[in-house]
Amino acid sequence: MAEHERPPKAYLNSRFLDSRDARALRILSEYLEPLARFNRHRVNDTIVFMGSARLQPRDKAEAALAEAEKSGNGVEKARMALELSFYYEAARELAHRLTNWSKLIEQQQHRFVVCTGGGPGIMEAANRGASEAKGPNVGLTISIPNEEFDNPYVSRDLDFHFHYFFMRKFWFVYLAKAVVLFPGGFGTLDEMFEILTLVQTRKMKKRLPIVLFGAKFWNEVVNFDALVRYGTISPEDVNLFHRTDSVDEAFEILTKNLLENALPVPGATL
Secondary structure (H helix, E strand, O other), X not given: OOOOOOOOOHHHOHHHXXXXXXXXXXXXXXXXXXXXXXXXXXXOOEEEEXXXXXXXXXXXXXXXXXXXXHHOOOHHHHHHHHHHHHHHHHHHHHXXXXXXXXXXXXXXXXXXXXXXXXXXXXXXXXXXXXXXXXXOEEEEEEXXXXXXXXXXXXXXXXXXXXOOHHHHHHHHHHHEEEEEEOOOOHHHHHHHHHHHHHHHOXXXXXXXXXXXXXXXXXXXXXXXXXXXXXXXXXXXXXXXXXXXXXXXXXXXXXXXHHHHHHOOOOOOOO
């Protein structure tokens, strides 16, 4: 007679842990595991970069345009990709400069660490810039079915993988002391408006500088002036963010705000 096998303990029971009944435990895990890792690696707060996963570095965009012109197919699309590669290179440079700047701050904790969604495009550019400055950087990746959402520049010990979008968004906002939004699609717009809503409604208590990088793009894609004209936002709401096309100006806005408002208040604060 076969010896009776004991049932697994609840916390080792994968059938239970993957079930609907254990959803609360899975959600809590996406809070507690990142929290433990951030504490272990002394990451105090972050500068969040957001933007399209589809943008390419300049060298790849130039090569793609040359190939398109040679074949005669997709030339206009390739030209637009080359134009947009400006933002990839700008995100890379800005992240590099901010990382070098943050390393000069004498703290036992890592302050103002570059953080992205961990994917390609603008996210890769920012992680790449921080990595090239030899600084730690964070990637908050998400499991989605239609593309590989990862880049090789994220610090391996700070590479997180989420199932729940809302838990990923929580970690974007909870540690953030500044946010830079580059041109992007639905995901970037979703994240931008959620952050602006938190600031507008004062659910977020901290002073959070928000930079919309790419004034032409943002002015065309989101008509903030029309929202004011229709009365659906207040005129002063457009002062919740800064629009610029300059890495120098973005760097100045961010560092000035961080030194004045965030440096004396380390750690995560909402």
